[in-house]
Amino acid sequence: MNRDLTVGKPSAVLWKFCLPLFGSIVFQQLYNIADSWVAGKFIGQNALAAVGNSYEITLIFLAFAFGCNIGCSVLVSQLFGAKAYGSMKTAVSTAMLSSGAVCLLLMLVGILGCDSLLRLINTPAVVFADSALYLDIYVWGLPFVFFYNLSTGIFSALGDSKTPFVFLAVSSLSNIAVDILFVTAFQMGVAGVAWATFLCQGISCVLAVSVVFRRLKQIPSEGKTALFSGQLLGRFVVIAIPSVLQQSFISVGNILIQSVINRFGTDIMAGYSASVKLNNLVITSFTTIGNGISNYSAQNLGAGKLPRIREGFRAGLKMVWLICVPLVVLYCTGGRALMKFFMEDATEAALGSGMTFLRILSPFYFVVSAKLVADGILRGTGKMRQFMTATFTDLVLRVVLAFVLSGTAFGSTGIWCAWPIGWSVATVISILCYRRGQWNANAEEPSETLLPENASL
Numbered sequence: 526m527n528r529d530l531t532v533g534k535p536s537a538v539l540w541k542f543c544l545p546l547f548g549s550i551v552f553q554q555l556y557n558i559a560d561s562w563v564a565g566k567f568i569g570q571n572a573l574a575a576v577g578n579s580y581e582i583t584l585i586f587l588a589f590a591f592g593c594n595i596g597c598s599v600l601v602s603q604l605f606g607a608k609a610y611g612s613m614k615t616a617v618s619t620a621m622l623s624s625g626a627v628c629l630l631l632m633l634v635g636i637l638g639c640d641s642l643l644r645l646i647n648t649p650a651v652v653f654a655d656s657a658l659y660l661d662i663y664v665w666g667l668p669f670v671f672f673y674n675l676s677t678g679i680f681s682a683l684g685d686s687k688t689p690f691v692f693l694a695v696s697s698l699s700n701i702a703v704d705i706l707f708v709t710a711f712q713m714g715v716a717g718v719a720w721a722t723f724l725c726q727g728i729s730c731v732l733a734v735s736v737v738f739r740r741l742k743q744i745p746s747e748g749k750t751a752l753f754s755g756q757l758l759g760r761f762v763v764i765a766i767p768s769v770l771q772q773s774f775i776s777v778g779n780i781l782i783q784s785v786i787n788r789f790g791t792d793i794m795a796g797y798s799a800s801v802k803l804n805n806l807v808i809t810s811f812t813t814i815g816n817g818i819s820n821y822s823a824q825n826l827g828a829g830k831l832p833r834i835r836e837g838f839r840a841g842l843k844m845v846w847l848i849c850v851p852l853v854v855l856y857c858t859g860g861r862a863l864m865k866f867f868m869e870d871a872t873e874a875a876l877g878s879g880m881t882f883l884r885i886l887s888p889f890y891f892v893v894s895a896k897l898v899a900d901g902i903l904r905g906t907g908k909m910r911q912f913m914t915a916t917f918t919d920l921v922l923r924v925v926l927a928f929v930l931s932g933t934a935f936g937s938t939g940i941w942c943a944w945p946i947g948w949s950v951a952t953v954i955s956i957l958c959y960r961r962g963q964w965n966a967n968a969e970e971p972s973e974t975l976l977p978e979n980a981s982l
Contacts, residue, residue: 526685530606546681549693575652576718576798584772586667592769593675595768599764599904599905602827617737619761639661648787663722679737764904892945895952899958926947927943
């Protein structure tokens with residue numbers, strides 16, 4: 526059901542809207558967790574290392590899908606908040622067409638260049654073949670990844686966070702079952718893990734896209750809706766490209782960090798692969814809540830209700846900090862048991878390295894979550910320059926420090942220390958940029974994206 530995020534108490538609105546998003550990303554991460562769990566438990570530690578190694582490259586492709594998701598979602602949110610329904614429908618079809626073209630180009634790159642990327646990150650010979658096999662299958666499923674992400678972005682833009690939650694809950698649980706079936710009953714190895722994900726994501730994509738178009742038909746609009754608009758494409762690109770660059774550079778940075786980790790051998794690789802899945806579950810969940818805050822901010826920007834944006838920041842901050850408390854306690858005290866969930870006959874070196882990673886990073890979830898709330902508002906209101914500045918600062922610091930600290934007596938522990946340093950500096954930048962927004966009493970800069978009174982084309 527569509528929901529207007531411009532009315533009601535901001536804290537209540539955000540809780541109702543963001544909690545299903547939080548649940549959705551938990552199930553989204555189950556796709557990756559299921560792959561790692563099945564690989565580690567039913568195939569072996571080398572298979573777990575191969576899937577984890579491949580995951581860093583799949584993040585490059587996901588970066589483009591995520592950027593298209595954000596560009597479409599923010600634009601549709603602004604038009605929905607302004608009640609410019611005809612332009613909103615055109616924005617959806619424009620985003621679908623342009624994102625499809627990007628997807629085809631990425632498939633070509635993936636088919637031709639995955640082996641080169643694996644060599645670039647110093648993939649050990651013992652896991653190279655399985656990593657390449659996993660990636661080859663993944664690339665053919667990219668259209669499902671792209672159009673599913675676009676669909677979830679549109680649902681969120683319309684204030685509906687429950688529908689994608691239902692899709693993900695069903696498909697993720699199905700993915701676990703199919704993973705186990707393909708690996709244990711059919712003895713398909715790493716290929717079975719990849720094909721299970723391909724199949725379940727494909728079904729989710731088809732269902733989500735069909736529901737999106739049926740939902741859009743139910744929204745009244747005057748006259749015939751154009752299929753494509755160059756003007757709306759420009760607005761889509763202004764938001765999408767910085768988001769793509771953000772995620773792409775983060776993915777490239779993760780690949781560089783992975784190349785440093787690979788120098789320490791398969792034990793450290795396996796420990797990192799298991800622990801980073803747990804970390805990514807938290808960070809991606811906070812990012813998704815930030816995306817929900819982007820939709821909230823964009824709708825209120827379109828409706829001209831700027832004070833609600835400031836109230837939304839405070840409510841969002843309370844929300845993520847409340848979620849941080851049990852997660853930090855869980856990872857610091859129970860991280861070892863959680864990592865064993867991914868690994869069969871795990872070595873002490875792998876478990877110890879992963880546990881060190883979690884204990885260093887998890888207390889700083891309070892810091893990075895505040896950044897992601899502020900980023901959500903910056904992105905939703907079109908302040909992409911400020912958003913990118915904070916993101917790149919974090920990335921550059923993490924990559925540089927990972928290389929520098931790994932060469933000291935700290936070894937692999939030095940790599941883990943790069944995360945909290947980058948997060949802390951970037952959080953200061955994001956908060957300062959948020960405080961200078963036009964929704965604050967002491968704002969110093971005008972709005973960059975306020976819609977005109979007649980927002981339709």
